[in-house]
Amino acid sequence: MLLKQGNLDQAVILKEKMIAGYINNIHKMAEGDPYTFAVWVLVIMAIEGIILGFLAEKIFMLLGIEIEESSHH
Amino acid sequence: MYLPISGTEISAWLLLAMGFFVGVLAGFFGIGGGFIVTPALNIFGLPMAYAIGTDIAQIMGNSIVATLKHRKMGNVDVKLGVLMFLGTGIGVKVGMESVMYLEEIGAVETVIRYVYIALLGSVGCYMLFDYIRFARQLGHEEEKDIAEKLGSGLSRVIHNIHIPPMISLPTSGIKSISIWAILLVGFLTGFLAGFIGVGGGFIRMPAMIYAIGVPTTIAIGTDLFEIIFSSAIGAFLYAKEGRVEIMAAVVMLFGSAIGAQFGTLATRYVRGMKIRLYFSVTIIFAAISVILKQVSVTYEIEILNTAAGYLIMAVAGAMTLVILINLVKGISEERKLAPQVERRFQALIASCDSKISFVAVRRACEVMKGVDAKITLVTVDDPKRKVDIEKARRSALGILKEHNMEADSILRKGTPWKEILKESKNHNFLIIGSHGIKGLTENVLGNNASKIVERTKVTTLVVRGDKKFSKILVNIDLPGYRDHVLKGAVRVAKATGASLEFLHVHSVPTMYPIRVGKFSSDVLKEHYSEKAEELNGIIEAVQEEGIMATGKIKEGLYEEEILLEAEEGGYDLIIVGRSKWSGLLANLLGSLSSHIVKESPVSVLIMKD
Numbered sequence: 001m002l003l004k005q006g007n008l009d010q011a012v013i014l015k016e017k018m019i020a021g022y023i024n025n026i027h028k029m030a031e032g033d034p035y036t037f038a039v040w041v042l043v044i045m046a047i048e049g050i051i052l053g054f055l056a057e058k059i060f061m062l063l064g065i066e067i068e069e070s071s072h073h
Numbered sequence: 074m075y076l077p078i079s080g081t082e083i084s085a086w087l088l089l090a091m092g093f094f095v096g097v098l099a100g101f102f103g104i105g106g107g108f109i110v111t112p113a114l115n116i117f118g119l120p121m122a123y124a125i126g127t128d129i130a131q132i133m134g135n136s137i138v139a140t141l142k143h144r145k146m147g148n149v150d151v152k153l154g155v156l157m158f159l160g161t162g163i164g165v166k167v168g169m170e171s172v173m174y175l176e177e178i179g180a181v182e183t184v185i186r187y188v189y190i191a192l193l194g195s196v197g198c199y200m201l202f203d204y205i206r207f208a209r210q211l212g213h214e215e216e217k218d219i220a221e222k223l224g225s226g227l228s229r230v231i232h233n234i235h236i237p238p239m240i241s242l243p244t245s246g247i248k249s250i251s252i253w254a255i256l257l258v259g260f261l262t263g264f265l266a267g268f269i270g271v272g273g274g275f276i277r278m279p280a281m282i283y284a285i286g287v288p289t290t291i292a293i294g295t296d297l298f299e300i301i302f303s304s305a306i307g308a309f310l311y312a313k314e315g316r317v318e319i320m321a322a323v324v325m326l327f328g329s330a331i332g333a334q335f336g337t338l339a340t341r342y343v344r345g346m347k348i349r350l351y352f353s354v355t356i357i358f359a360a361i362s363v364i365l366k367q368v369s370v371t372y373e374i375e376i377l378n379t380a381a382g383y384l385i386m387a388v389a390g391a392m393t394l395v396i397l398i399n400l401v402k403g404i405s406e407e408r409k410l411a412p413q414v415e416r417r418f419q420a421l422i423a424s425c426d427s428k429i430s431f432v433a434v435r436r437a438c439e440v441m442k443g444v445d446a447k448i449t450l451v452t453v454d455d456p457k458r459k460v461d462i463e464k465a466r467r468s469a470l471g472i473l474k475e476h477n478m479e480a481d482s483i484l485r486k487g488t489p490w491k492e493i494l495k496e497s498k499n500h501n502f503l504i505i506g507s508h509g510i511k512g513l514t515e516n517v518l519g520n521n522a523s524k525i526v527e528r529t530k531v532t533t534l535v536v537r538g539d540k541k542f543s544k545i546l547v548n549i550d551l552p553g554y555r556d557h558v559l560k561g562a563v564r565v566a567k568a569t570g571a572s573l574e575f576l577h578v579h580s581v582p583t584m585y586p587i588r589v590g591k592f593s594s595d596v597l598k599e600h601y602s603e604k605a606e607e608l609n610g611i612i613e614a615v616q617e618e619g620i621m622a623t624g625k626i627k628e629g630l631y632e633e634e635i636l637l638e639a640e641e642g643g644y645d646l647i648i649v650g651r652s653k654w655s656g657l658l659a660n661l662l663g664s665l666s667s668h669i670v671k672e673s674p675v676s677v678l679i680m681k682d
Contacts, residue, residue, distance in 0.1 A: 041130050041312040048323060048326050053141045057334070
């Protein structure tokens, strides 16, 4: 919105504030609530792994490369 | 990219590239790749504890990606993986306790590093020696495969241990093995992994091959399956201590998820013995890298420590390149050797135990009457449904015999639409029966027929209802109708004695009022008269062939008008050309022909180019 209004300086300040906020949040969680942080690490990695695996497979299918049962065994 | 927990900065592109390299290697070798990424992250500025924690979190995500892919290729032996994990878990604990004991008496780091070097070196050299021995004895790749199937001397000894309970591992092709032997191998590999403080994929994968006698590709898939659990435990423990840079792990996983696809796929084209060769070379270099590290610690030469890190990264990069070259070569060779579909009419009829599939066989016989066709009947045994599939196959063959049709018969096991789709690649005409859409799941995801129509590249007849084809609705594009649609319609009409009605839908998108406003009525009139003239020409040509034919032009939404006309006009079959959408759009939105297949109350024939 700020960028649309041509207010570049304010947009940059806002972006920096947001980044600082997220850094602060991660840092706080890792230090203050390690168990929640550890659970989040597992959840994020698992979900990202499943989603990326699914997307990559779709892309391979679009490229005409289909994964089938291996013929080597 | 700023990493908030360790307070360091690292390039996101570098993380992506590292992820990609390790992803290819992990998918190809069935390892986590910690021995490559951890020193690399450390060299690029991440403190060691954070490097290990971040890498292990990334390994967890990546092993999920690679395992899913290997599972699809039939490379994961879940039973073996679970048993190995039990043994490994106990082994890791005992290994760690041994480290604690050594710590008490001093010099723990040197002992561990020497064990690490000895382990990497001996496993690498043994595998390299094994490859060279077979390469000398046996020239052909096929014979090397036989050699792999025979297994090693150690695996034959282990198979001869008959301490109950004995189990079979059908996925790995092992008829009988003692559960204790698997637990023991798991325990020993776990002990070594716990002792030297690594994930242990590079020990477990060869152990499964040489000690248990598992084929290389299954050892890779099963090892990755086990790594999911071991790395999850490791990631949790490190994250609890605040030693996981989650943002770095997320970025690396992007790269490794893509890399793992390539690595996994490459196992399809590279034979087991060759995978062992590449693996042995990689870990021999890893051993050299650890030797450099040890020398740098002993003689305090810092540059050797950096050199060790760069060496392992260079080896990872080179091996990634070799794997990718093998993959590209394999795919291009496969395409060259792909069986060329004969010009002769090759029909595939899919059948199961349902009534509609028997109707489909009858309609297929009627449509192919008088056509020189090679017919194949494929019957799919769906493990989710308990039916007498052999009886169904015999019934379908009986119908073909009634119509004096000879057919080859294939029995497949698996998900029906996937198996039919696979088999259809060698044919140019597919016939399937369909009940239509039932329930919410099929409405959202489609049924077997719509899934096949969306993906297949061959002409497909989807039979619905038990009416014979006597009145056919043919959708035709004007101007410039597609010849194959017309030829197909004429062929079906001749074989069945049906009449044809050609329908052209002047497609009007949702912005209809705006578009109409842009055309003057004269333009529209002229537009339609041209189309009507072309349609009349088609009708006359078809009538000359002795077929009853009429035509109609309608305005509206393509699929809506076709379906409405089919219902109102009491047609038995709709013939449409290939979908107007293809590629990405068809995949995301579903093709028009698959929409018609889903919604149509009658049979649909989709003519492909």
